[in-house]
Amino acid sequence: MKILISNDDGYRADGIVALRQALSTIAEVEVVAPEHNNSAKSNALTLHTPLYVHDAGPGVRYVNGTPADCVHIALTGLLGYRPDLVVSGINNGANMGDDTLYSGTVGAAMEGYLFGIPSIAFSQVEKGWAHLDAAAEKAKQLVLQLQAQSLIGTRPWLLNVNLPNRPLDQLGETRLCRLGRRHSAEPVITQLSPRGETMYWIGNAGAAMDDGEGTDFHATRQGHVAVTPLKVDLTDFDQMAHWTQALRGAQA
Template sequence: MRILIANDDGYLAPGLAALVKACEGLGQIDVIAPEQNASGTSNSLTLSRPLSVFTAANGHRYVNGTPSDCVHLALTGVLDYRPDLVVSGINNGANMGDDTLYSGTVAAATEGYLFGIPSIAFSQVEKGWGELDAAAAVARELIQQVIAGGLGQPFLLSVNIPNRADALALPRRITRLGRRHASEALIEQRNPRGEPIYWIGPAGDAREAGEGTDFHATANGMVSITPLQVDLTDHAGASYWRQRLLGQPA
């Protein structure tokens, strides 16, 4: 078993170290992670400048780019083999609902999935790395389960784990993505020269968090496991647009 590990919090993040430790003994491990925190970079690839790959004292490699860059470089030449599994995380905070579209943690796993490799993104619900060892134990058990079941067709899973000491004993649910309200207003400040600068406002509250969603599961003390796909096509709305724009029957 050959496992590629990435993240978006950077190669020095506690969550990455915990995930690496969780994977020890499961197979050959390679780590390629961003040099700096790259949260919120989504699936972006760096195309306007060359990228460099460095090796840390512990043997892990890191890239001066995005999480997607890390996995993309790994799979297109940095590694001399094709991994059997890509895992990403453990993220410092949740990746649920609309947040998955922005998440660098999910993006790293998605890049593996786009290359046809089974991939899993792991996140803790709350920031701060509380009860990280317990989250890592959940990650290890889930990885063991998917390996034992066979890694045939590629899949993409986003796992959100409550920050609890008993996380390994919590029930698990297969969930769907909830929805958030729009983000709160931007934050305007002034730089030392008196010019306006802006910060993206905090994420909005959950808007759709009913039973079956990732928000509902974690709020009720469960580990949320959401199968994802990359097909953004609105299949249900295709007939409407066929009629409206092409004059064809619905």
């Protein structure tokens, strides 16, 4: 099994180091990850600035670009082969609910999925890397389970996995979940620069709003590992009939 690993926290982040160490015991792995932290870059690709790839030791390379850049160039020429699995993470903090739209961790995994490769995004729920060894071991176990079911190296799929920060023996079962929802983000933060100009900082993500049973928020709060299958098609099929009528009326 050949695995491409990326992330959005940067190639030296504790999460990707732990993930690489764990998966190296069961597969051939290569890391192609951002040079610096690229959180909340989603699926962004760099189109108007050249990208450079640097070696950081055997099997590890870093790029002056986004998480999606890293996976994209890896799969379109850098690796020279097609990996069986793309894995992103382990992220320093949760990627649940609306977070998945902004997440660079999910963006990297989604890029693999768009190229037809099974892909997984791994995140720890709380920041700070507490019990990271347990999260990496759980990630390895999940990959092994998927491999045992012949799901790796086959048709593309995309999983978003959130792991509570707990010791391995205190992690609950793996729960299949839907995405929850958050309240709107907190207000923007304004400050004055040393030159007297107003600076704006994006506010923190909103608190969980839809976090009932069956959601990723609920599962992780109970200590379980939340696994959510994701898709790319954003078409609102439930509203197709409504918009058919609305547009027909607009043309009358």
